[in-house]
Every structure is written in structure tokens, then in C-alpha cells.
Amino acid sequence: MALPEHSPELKFAVLAADVVLFTIDEEILKVRVIQVNRPPYYDHMVGLPGGLLLPHENAEESARRHLKEKAGIQSDEIYLEQLYTFSKVDRDKRGRVVAVAYHAFIPWEKLSDAEKEPSNSWWVPVVALDNLAYDHDEMLALAVERLRSRAHYTTLMSKLMPAEFTLTELEKAYEVVLAKDLDKRNFRKKLLKLNVLTELPRKRTGGKFRPAQLYTFTSSDVISIEVL
Amino acid sequence: MALPEHSPELKFAVLAADVVLFTIDEEILKVRVIQVNRPPYYDHMVGLPGGLLLPHENAEESARRHLKEKAGIQSDEIYLEQLYTFSKVDRDKRGRVVAVAYHAFIPWEKLSDAEKEPSNSWWVPVVALDNLAYDHDEMLALAVERLRSRAHYTTLMSKLMPAEFTLTELEKAYEVVLAKDLDKRNFRKKLLKLNVLTELPRKRTGGKFRPAQLYTFTSSDVISIEVL
DNA sequence: GCAAAAGTGTTGTTATTACACCCATGG
DNA sequence: CCATGGGTGTAATAACAACACTTTTGC
Numbered sequence: 129m130a131l132p133e134h135s136p137e138l139k140f141a142v143l144a145a146d147v148v149l150f151t152i153d154e155e156i157l158k159v160r161v162i163q164v165n166r167p168p169y170y171d172h173m174v175g176l177p178g179g180l181l182l183p184h185e186n187a188e189e190s191a192r193r194h195l196k197e198k199a200g201i202q203s204d205e206i207y208l209e210q211l212y213t214f215s216k217v218d219r220d221k222r223g224r225v226v227a228v229a230y231h232a233f234i235p236w237e238k239l240s241d242a243e244k245e246p247s248n249s250w251w252v253p254v255v256a257l258d259n260l261a262y263d264h265d266e267m268l269a270l271a272v273e274r275l276r277s278r279a280h281y282t283t284l285m286s287k288l289m290p291a292e293f294t295l296t297e298l299e300k301a302y303e304v305v306l307a308k309d310l311d312k313r314n315f316r317k318k319l320l321k322l323n324v325l326t327e328l329p330r331k332r333t334g335g336k337f338r339p340a341q342l343y344t345f346t347s348s349d350v351i352s353i354e355v356l
Numbered sequence: 357m358a359l360p361e362h363s364p365e366l367k368f369a370v371l372a373a374d375v376v377l378f379t380i381d382e383e384i385l386k387v388r389v390i391q392v393n394r395p396p397y398y399d400h401m402v403g404l405p406g407g408l409l410l411p412h413e414n415a416e417e418s419a420r421r422h423l424k425e426k427a428g429i430q431s432d433e434i435y436l437e438q439l440y441t442f443s444k445v446d447r448d449k450r451g452r453v454v455a456v457a458y459h460a461f462i463p464w465e466k467l468s469d470a471e472k473e474p475s476n477s478w479w480v481p482v483v484a485l486d487n488l489a490y491d492h493d494e495m496l497a498l499a500v501e502r503l504r505s506r507a508h509y510t511t512l513m514s515k516l517m518p519a520e521f522t523l524t525e526l527e528k529a530y531e532v533v534l535a536k537d538l539d540k541r542n543f544r545k546k547l548l549k550l551n552v553l554t555e556l557p558r559k560r561t562g563g564k565f566r567p568a569q570l571y572t573f574t575s576s577d578v579i580s581i582e583v584l
Numbered sequence: 585g586c587a588a589a590a591g592t593g594t595t596g597t598t599a600t601t602a603c604a605c606c607c608a609t610g611g
Numbered sequence: 612c613c614a615t616g617g618g619t620g621t622a623a624t625a626a627c628a629a630c631a632c633t634t635t636t637g638c
Contacts, residue, residue: 213456339590566607569617
């Protein structure tokens with residue numbers, strides 16, 4: 129593969145990294161979007177954060193940098209998974225751009241105040257998004273689909289949860305992502321049997337009602353749940 | 357995302373498409389490999405088929421072209437799925453190459469005689485492969501893992517089967533891919549209940565023994581099997 | 585003592601596993 | 612008639628779905 133020397137005419141494309149960054153706030157699945165003020169989208173166009181790779185960067189590093197520079201997300205604790213590479217010839221009207229798309233996850237509780245407040249970039253409920261710039265509608269749809277699918281058979285949800293949470297909070301997060309109600313008793317039985325949660329020696333107090341047992345994910349890795 | 361004008365210095369990388377093409381022959385999972393005679397691998401190095409994108413191609417088109425040109429696989433019936441994009445800065449010693457990897461599938465029966473016989477390119481059992489050029493060991497490992505995983509919850513195996521097959525043949529194919537024995541009765545019960553197979557009005561005769569019922573996959577699409 | 589969320593078990597149904605024998609055919 | 616692969620059923624176990632009441636707390 130690849131020619132011995134890369135003749136300039138083979139460097140016809142630029143590489144970009146785009147990110148679909150998810151969080152859950154107020155029991156709503158939200159995505160970070162930015163203003164796109166570039167040809168052919170002058171103003172009032174909304175898109176996903178992303179941008180070109182620099183020569184010393186790999187795609188994931190570039191995705192992280194653009195999250196910081198364009199989406200104002202300074203946290204280094206963003207969890208990223210590669211989603212898909214979009215290489216259609218005319219996906220960007222301005223020239224050939226091949227985009228490596230990532231989906232990314234951050235618990236709302238880990239965001240700074242500045243990262244929660246809107247500025248050049250802001251959080252929007254997934255259901256409220258369409259008519260994004262470029263092919264970002266397609267990216268978003270793929271990201272949501274992949275998130276749902278991976279929520280079923282991995283512990284990816286751990287990347288949307290704070291360090292400590294109650295089972296009810298975890299259930300609500302699953303319900304938000306899967307967009308359907310779950311049965312409280314069956315949910316608890318199943319999650320506890322999976323052996324991925326550790327019971328903490330404390331409860332969430334200060335609420336008006338009965339204190340709830342706190343849990344944490346035992347491993348910080350996203351692991352596959354054995355289905356077969 | 358992306359600058360209004362793509363300055364030449366941002367076109368620092370070339371794009372490649374690499375393919376892990378699988379087939380099953382003699383109850384062995386095999387992959388198509390080629391000779392790599394490029395710096396720094398002069399001769400005797402084996403790698404996966406692939407190569408650079410041309411300006412008018414998207415990544416999948418390029419993958420198909422390189423399969424034809426370098427791997428001698430003329431068939432247009434190759435089924436391709438995007439696997440992963442490798443963008444590490446130094447993955448190719450000769451310069452910056454970002455590779456979009458695909459895994460691909462073709463039933464042995466659909467190959468022409470020329471495509472079965474070795475020439476510049478040939479079929480090798482997966483288990484016999486290591487020390488491939490570039491980062492192709494990693495690509496292959498990822499492709500095998502993805503194939504196994506998708507064999508569990510999709511009908512991807514249909515892309516490794518001929519148009520008509522017996523249940524024993526299908527079971528053997530699963531056993532080869534999953535690298536474990538399956539129970540004949542349970543396998544049949546499960547697959548028939550999934551409702552993805554159509555019983556054909558004929559049997560495989562000409563064998564020495566009792567003729568076996570022939571089936572086909574009802575849909576040519578690879579569909580997800582409902583697990584949850 | 586009441587409002588609200590936390591927590592807990594049982595039952596019916598469905599899927600999964602393990603396992604062994606008869607059938608149809610060609611030679 | 613025999614060798615070989617084709618084809619089938621049952622019972623025990625495990626997973627899943629549906630469903631309602633008691634407990635603990637703050638006020």
C-alpha cells in the first residue's frame with residue numbers, strides 16, 4: 129500500500145476530526161454544537177465541533193483539541209470512541225475533506241460552570257437538532273444509534289455518569305439514552321447481577337426523602353457484557 | 357470545521373484504504389494477503405491489500421479498486437464494512453498515511469479459479485498470519501474480533517455463504533468463525549427461529565449420503581438480530 | 585401523619601443448554 | 612448391509628417480563 133514517495137497530487141484531501149459530544153442534563157440527552165460561519169454557511173448554521181488535523185496530530189488528538197478550541201470544553205476527561213470516517217467526495221463544498229468522526233461522553237457533573245453556559249458553543253437536546261451543517265445530521269444520527277446499541281451490551285453508560293450515583297439515577301440515564309421506560313425492579317436485578325457496580329459505604333442524604341445507596345462503576349474501562 | 361481555503365501545508369497526509377478480505381475454504385478462515393516490496397520492507401514482507409485514494413474516490417471505492425488491482429479480486433460482489441481508521445502519526449515510516457480499514461467478505465464459491473489460485477496475492481489461514489507489514493497485524497486482529505462479534509448478533513455470516521447451503525454447512529461456517537464447536541440441534545432450532553432463512557424447494561443431492569435440505573438467507577441485507 | 589422516593593420477591597413465560605437415537609442414501 | 616452425514620425432541624436450568632407493597636425520610 130501507498131507509493132514510495134507521496135507525490136503532491138495525491139495530497140488532494142485534508143483530514144478533519146469531528147465530535148458528537150454527549151451529556152445528560154435535566155434528564156435530557158444533549159449534544160454540544162457550535163456556530164458555523166463558513167462558506168457556504170454564512171451565519172445561523174449550527175454544526176458539530178471539529179476541524180482539520182495538524183501534521184503532528186492523530187485523529188483523536190485533533191478531536192480533543194477542537195473540543196477545547198471550538199467547543200470550549202477544557203476537560204481532559206472526555207471519553208472518545210471512533211465512530212465512522214466520512215469520505216464522500218463532495219461532502220464539503222469547499223474542497224475534499226475526509227472526516228474521522230468520534231462520539232464522546234462527559235457527565236454533566238464533571239463540566240465546569242463555563243462549560244455548561246452557552247457562548248460560541250452550547251448544549252442542545254438531541255431531539256431538537258436537525259439541519260446541521262455539512263453531513264452532520266448523518267453523523268449525529270449514527271452517533272445516537274451507536275450510543276443506544278452500545279448502552280445495551282457494554283458499560284458505556286459509565287462515561288455519562290458521575291463518580292457516585294444511585295441506582296435510580298443510573299436507571300434514569302438509561303431511560304434517557306434508550307428513550308424508553310424501564311422497570312425499576314428488573315433494572316436493579318440485572319445491573320447488580322452484571323457485577324460491574326461497587327456499592328459504596330455511604331448513601332445520598334440531604335434529599336427530602338429516604339437516603340439512597342450510592343454506587344460506582346467498578347472499572348473505569350468500558351467493558352462488553354457477555355450476551356452470548 | 358475546516359478552513360475556508362485548504363492551505364497546502366494542511367495537505368500533509370495521504371489517504372489510504374486497506375482491506376481485510378475474508379473467505380472460508382476447507383473449513384478454514386482465510387484472509388487475502390499481498391507481497392509488500394516497498395521501503396522499508398524489501399521483499400518477503402506480507403501485508404493486506406490496500407493503497408492510496410485517488411482524488412475522485414471515496415474510501416470504499418478505493419478499497420474495491422485496490423482489491424482488484426493488487427489482490428486480483430475482480431468480483432464486484434465483495435461485501436465491505438468500514439472497520440476503523442488508523443491515523444497514528446508514524447504508522448508508515450515513509451510519510452504520513454491515514455488508512456481507512458475495511459473488512460470484507462466473499463464466499464469461496466463465488467471466486468473465479470484465478471481468484472483462488474495464488475499469484476501476486478494469495479489466501480492464508482488467519483491463524484498462520486503474523487508479522488504483517490505496517491500496522492496490519494493490528495488491523496487483522498481488529499477485523500477478526502469484529503467479525504466474531506458481528507457473527508453473534510447480525511446476519512453477517514450470510515456474506516461468507518454461497519447462495520444455497522445446508523444447515524450443516526452453515527453451522528460449520530459459524531464454527532470456523534467463532535472457533536468453537538456448536539450443538540447441531542440447538543444451532544438449528546435457533547437459526548430457524550430467527551426467521552432469516554428460507555427453505556428452498558430442493559435438496560443437496562449427489563453426495564454419498566442422505567440428501568440435505570437447502571436454505572438461503574431471505575434477505576441480502578445484513579440485519580441485526582434482536583437480542584434485547 | 586403525609587408525601588415522595590427507596591427498596592424488595594414472586595410468578596409465568598421464554599430462551600438456553602445438554603444430550604442420543606433413527607433416517608435416508610450410495611456403494 | 613454398512614458407513615456416513617441428515618435430521619429430530621425433551622427435560623432441567625437460567626433469563627426475562629410483569630407486577631404492588633413496605634420502608635425511610637423531611638416537613
